[in-house]
Amino acid sequence: MTLPDSSAMTAPRFLTPRTATVAMFFANGFGIGNWAVSLPLIKDAAGLDAARFSLVLLGLAVGAVVSMPLSGLLLPRLGGSGRATGAAAIAFSLLLALPTLLASLPTLVANTLVLGAASGLMDVSMNAHASTIERRHGRPIMSSFHAAFSAGGLVGALFGGAYLGVGLPSPLLLPVAAIVCLFLVLATKRHLGEGEPPREADAARPRFRINRAILGLGLLAFVFMVVEGAMADWSAVFLTTIHEASPAEAAMGFAAFSITMLAGRLTGDWTLAVFGTVKVLVIGSLAVAGGLALAAASPDALAAGIGFALVGIGAANMVPVAFSLAGKAGPAPEIGISAVATLGYGGFLAGPPMIGWIAAHFSLPDAFWLLAGAAALMGVANLAARTRA
Template sequence: MNALVRERIATLGVFLANGFGIGAWAVEVPRIKESLALSDASLGLALFCFALGAIVAMPLAGRLAPRFGSGRATALLGVTFAIALPLPALAPGMVTLCGVLFVLGASNGALDVSMNGHASALEARWHAPIMSSFHAAWSAGGLLGAATGALLQKSGVGVVGGLLAPDIFIAVLIMAAAVLALRDIGPRAAAASSGFAWPDSGVMKLAMLAFLCMLVEGAIADWSAVYLRSTLNQQASVAAIGYSAFAFSMAACRFAGDASVRRFGSSRVVALGGLLALAGLALVLSLPTVLTACIGFALVGLGLANIVPVIFSAAGRTSATPAVGVSMAATAGYAGFLIGPALIGFGAGLLGLRVALCVLVIATLIVSLLGGNAVRGTRPA
């Protein structure tokens, strides 16, 4: 097995581990909310601390790759993420929860930047489009993490065990990846990890679309189970079915992402994907049942699955170098992923959760209307 193959397998492992952790965290949010008797607005504030930690850490993460190497920085930040993941379950109150979520958000945001920068450098060395496979691994991890969390809840495992048990698997996976490969693969990785400027005019539209898509994705990760639990009045393991359906459909569709773009074209994938996501959200919000939750969130996952990879690719073609364009779009996208949950929380405190979630419908409508033209306006690959 040559070095690049080992590096790809190791990087896939890190994406899988990070997605697994986020999936496990997503299904524990309702139980943490209930155990601390938090209102929707209080939970929104706590999730804002998660976003704030990531926003602070993301620019700093770019300095680690030049110093330690992109692979070693990814391994280090992966270990940090594994250490931070169980901390919210141990928080005795709101203030402590905000503090540990700041730490968890910082570790997750830094890992996001580092592993995507490393993957971008690896893709350049591979001389073929492989970025969708990394995002597919992340989505598969989210599905497995959510399913594992739901099973642990159904078995009577408490909140601490619900995060600690998945965390053991995550730590083992990251350590195995670090031993297998995760080495510095050149200066291109450092450049991809350190571009944090706000997008210029050439990629502004693409960055905005990435922001909106990942805002929806982040909001679903943290609020879908809360919404279904409050609406359906079901136990937490049943409420988690919405995120599970979303993660499963997204993972499955991303494995076929490159083939879909070749068959239908990137602009059509973005426009039709936005429509599918809009229809799924409308179904869940207008008729919330267990069946419609499965169908609706699955449609959202199918719709959004390949939009962000297409946007990243288009941004790379638009800027002076692919690494610069991808880093700009990724920064905006991950900002949306982190801000979305907090935005929904604050909106829920003012208007109610169902009304606040209508923001996601508007976001997918904008993506559907503007996304196709924005992608079509870039140079062909």
Template sequence: MMKPVAERIATTAVFLANGLGIGAWAVEVPRIKEALSLSDTSLGVALFCFALGAIVAMPLAGRLAARFGSGRVTAFLGVAFVLALPLPALVPDFALLCAVLFALGAANGALDVSMNGHASAIEGEWQAPIMSSFHAAWSMGGLLGAAAGAALQANGIGTMGGLLLPDVVIGALILTSAVFALRDIGPRAVTSASGFTLPSAGVTKLAALAFLCMLVEGAVADWSAVFLRSALDTQASAAALGYSSFAFAMAACRVVGDVSVRRLGAGVVVASGGLIAALGLALVLGYPNVVTACVGFALVGIGLANIVPVIFSAAGRSTTTPAVGVSMAATAGYAGFLVGPPLIGLGAGFLGLRLALCALLLAALIVCLVGGKAVSRAGVEQAV
């Protein structure tokens, strides 16, 4: 059987393009906040609309991909993402910002599901674990997008240019991929898209694991610098080293993630990843200083790097078509990413931030204890 090389390259380009867009958007958030004179609370509400749009769209994207084909739907949603990305720079007030961020979040969330479902279908044809390579491309795109956005700002480019110029590159990547190689792979399941079906116990467990992993990721993104600044009484630039270490370690480990899965097995990667993340969190929370912050958060990035790709791959194998399983896991994961930061904030108000962050340690340990068996069972069910 011929491996779908062109389809893999095209789908990798879509992952890179999506990460590039999210990185460029993240850099522009402070300038949009300043331009519209938003309070922290108002900005939080607007960003919640982005996440809400994603959560609403993700299950729908899974059903669309199952019915019309993941390649075709990925191309369509990629174009929708390109059209939506510059919109936040155009809005004159808070209400319209919430509306366009809901639309951008919906486009991004739906694209996330369809491209992961398509990647899972390609992985099935490839007959080897390759999901981490797609997520590595997304992480690299995010780093490139953030770097490009910072460079554009340093050269006096406004918010519109900061979003539109990267968007031109994103559009070129997606359109080229769509024209040449975003072809449907594997069977379509029209019947699965025509009505509501409850997920199996195996998919539910995988979705719960995705929820826990991305809860940790979201909380680290929003609270690592706050914790380090309070614990170390240091400057914001030094406190940001923790998340920087986390992000770079995650991106680097995703590059070698497929090799790890092939050599060690998906179950070992998930179980050991949860343990490594837990050890990193224990180091940071137990002995907070600049060195342990860099090492500890890097360990968290190393541990979490390939768990979500493995979970998505397992979920894609556990349903009639990959996009359906991926949509369930991705929706749960995105919900975890959304609720993690406010849950930590709520816990910090009652227990203090350090004790509240211990919940992340517990989540990583649960992934370690339960995750390996869950993803291994998905592989067995595929083979039966």
């Protein structure tokens, strides 16, 4: 064990790797928040229609999905989860600077493929590193790392909006955001430590494995990342089409979800320590189901917004718990996390199009009812697992 690099670990020194890892989560969220704000700029600057622009977004997704299962193999070769996190964070920051400066579809797709791969490697490596730190800490702390990511995304979106609002050059938004990310990464990466190197006996084994425990955690991550994707891509559409809300009013639906999710993650470590993992999973699943049902049956936009806020509270700690448990499900954290991250991210990508298909053939409230049922089934499954145990 080489986290931190000294042979003796004391509580004050242990806080240094944790703080540095929190900074990595924040930097990743900050970059993605600015990326989201910049998407209309990228589309307009390159003169892309919706079909060609979707290839840019597909490039990011494909890069991430390909790199995540390979990350279990790469982490030990990069010297452990700490070094891999630092290297991936630097690559992510540098590649983030380019999209608003590129004007052709081939170069944009090439950039987003590599950017997605760096983001996928950073996602797996920093979660594996956080899992190692959590295990050494002796109590649940994974939610605090994911709270940093959520906070980074919120701050990044606000930063990007403010940058554009004061009339600064729009092509330079992502380069400026990338400089902020790179500064934060370089200032903290040396405090990460190396993480936990793989045991020699495991070095020759495949690094991407799915056993029964990993499959269950992957299903959990899949369902609730579908929910997160649905809130990101369909909450505003739901409010404008079902309740005829204005664009400004519709934006408040996702804002309600984001704020309650951040609050839930900020308090998640305490919640898990007091109530335990199973109760958090069961109650969280039922809260998500109830929130989606309230939104689907809502008589007005206010009731739907309350439903979205309830979804944020319930979903806040589902993915952090899945990653935390996945990090303990194999001989090294990156093995379980790479598998669960791949399955979960697949849900985030596949969920919004699935909801669109259901909305086109049935209705958007019907899609939300179906998601509510899936969330409720996750709650029942976790309760049944506890009963069997």
